[in-house]
Amino acid sequence: AQRVTQPEKLLSVFKGAPVELKCNYSYSGSPELFWYVQYSRQRLQLLLRHISRESIKGFTADLNKGETSFHLKKPFAQEEDSAMYYCALVISSGSARQLTFGSGTQLTVLP
Amino acid sequence: NAGVTQTPKFRILKIGQSMTLQCTQDMNHNYMYWYRQDPGMGLKLIYYSVGAGITDKGEVPNGYNVSRSTTEDFPLRLELAAPSQTSVYFCASSYGGGNSPLHFGNGTRLTVT
Numbered sequence: 001a002q003r004v005t006q007p008e009k010l011l012s013v014f015k016g017a018p019v020e021l022k023c024n025y026s027y028s029g030s031p032e033l034f035w036y037v038q039y040s041r042q043r044l045q046l047l048l049r050h051i052s053r054e055s056i057k058g059f060t061a062d063l064n065k066g067e068t069s070f071h072l073k074k075p076f077a078q079e080e081d082s083a084m085y086y087c088a089l090v091i092s093s094g095s096a097r098q099l100t101f102g103s104g105t106q107l108t109v110l111p
Numbered sequence: 112n113a114g115v116t117q118t119p120k121f122r123i124l125k126i127g128q129s130m131t132l133q134c135t136q137d138m139n140h141n142y143m144y145w146y147r148q149d150p151g152m153g154l155k156l157i158y159y160s161v162g163a164g165i166t167d168k169g170e171v172p173n174g175y176n177v178s179r180s181t182t183e184d185f186p187l188r189l190e191l192a193a194p195s196q197t198s199v200y201f202c203a204s205s206y207g208g209g210n211s212p213l214h215f216g217n218g219t220r221l222t223v224t
Binding site for chain 1: 115144146151152153154155156159169170201203208210212213214215216217218
């Protein structure tokens, strides 16, 4: 079954410290993965996608097919990074390709 | 642009009541989705639509119905509300499927008692 696992529900780091939010996936095909973020009182929004190999707000994520992981990293966390982060996987089902989401990790960056 | 707009923001229903959660988008997106999010869980897909007149079931469709008569609107109907449907509901849209980014609404918090 296609599945996305985020093992940490809560993660706290101090400002300036490195942060890594873990995401593991299970998928028989070639994976397409995303990170979505929800800041307090804002709607869920796309942070980055693996096919773009981009860095957004200092965050990067590398797809590791050997470890089936797509961990989100930032070398120096900022207080404004505090948010809920969701890893998502594209799966093919029926007439459309859909996103399946992990359960999310609440990141708190402490001053 | 308003993007994706959901109404209402909050609602409390009694068991057995029915209601419609409204969702509209002004980005001319073909794809629209309804997700529910239970505490401590990820978003689960209820229904989706790839265009006007076309809808399909997602992972957890039981107890819900949808329609897509226009490109803009994708209402979600609960016919006989049950406590298990207490959740936060998110509507989303995208230009295409798969790797097109999803644009989310602000969510509707529904409590069934």
